[in-house]
Amino acid sequence: MKILNRAGLGVAVTLLALGAGTTAGMGVASADGPGTDPAVARAIQEQPWVELGPGDSDYRIASARCFLVQLGYYRTCTPTSAGEGWPSDLGAALKKYQGARHLPKSGRLDVETWGALQRDGGVVGQGSARHSQVKGIQYAMKVLQSRSLVPDGQYGPATTKAVKAFQQRKGIGADGVFGQITFRAAFAKGAESRSTRGR
Secondary structure: OEEEOOHHHHHHHHHHHHHOOOEOOEOHHHOOOOOOOHHHHHHHHOOOEEEEOOOOEOHHHHHHHHHHHHHOOOOOOOOOHHHOEOOOOHHHHHHHHHHHOOOOOOOOEOHHHHHHHHHHHOOEOOOOOOHHHHHHHHHHHHHHOOOOOOOOOOOOHHHHHHHHHHHHHHOOOOOOOEOHHHHHHHHEOOOOOOOOOOO
16 A cells, blocks of 8 residues: 655645535535534645555545445445455546546545545435435444444435434544545545544
8 A cells, every 4th residue: 555645635625625515415504514613624635645556455445445336436335345456447447537637647545546535535424315425434334433334325324323423533523424534534544533633
C-alpha cells in the first residue's frame, strides 16, 4: 500500500463539501456533518488517500467495487472479507472510469481516482435508491464501526445508526448522512483510528 496526499485537492474538496448542501433527493438539512468544526473538516481532508493496486487486500477495495458498480463501470459488488482482494478485472474497469473522468489511466485506486469517487458519491442517506453504493458504505461501516451491520443495500435505521456513531467518534457533526467529509474519514489513511488525528 502506498499512501499519497494532495493537500490542494483536499482543501478544494473540503470547501465543496462544506458549501454543498443539496444533491438529488437530499436537502440542506441533510448535508454531510452539519456543524462540523472547520478544524476537524480540515484535518479529515488532509488525511492522505490510501493507494491500492494488484496484490493488495483491503476493505476499501470491496467498497470501491460497489461504487464502480453503482456508476456503471464494474459488474459485481460483493462486500465481504473474501471480496477484499484485488480482482484481475478491476484494473480495466478503473481505466474506463478514469478515462471518462479525464484522469490518468493508472488502473489503480490512486489519489485522483479516490477524489473522483468521493465527488461522484455525493450525499447518501436513509432511503437512498443507490443500492450498490449503499452496500459499499455499509461494508466500510461494518469494518470500521459496527460488525453486526449487514451490507444489504438498504440505507435504513441500522446504517444511519452506524454512520452516526462513526461520525461522532471522528468529530463530524453526526446526522447519519454519508457525504464527502464522512467519505474521506472512512476511506483515507487513519480511517481505522478511534478519532480524527490533529483535531
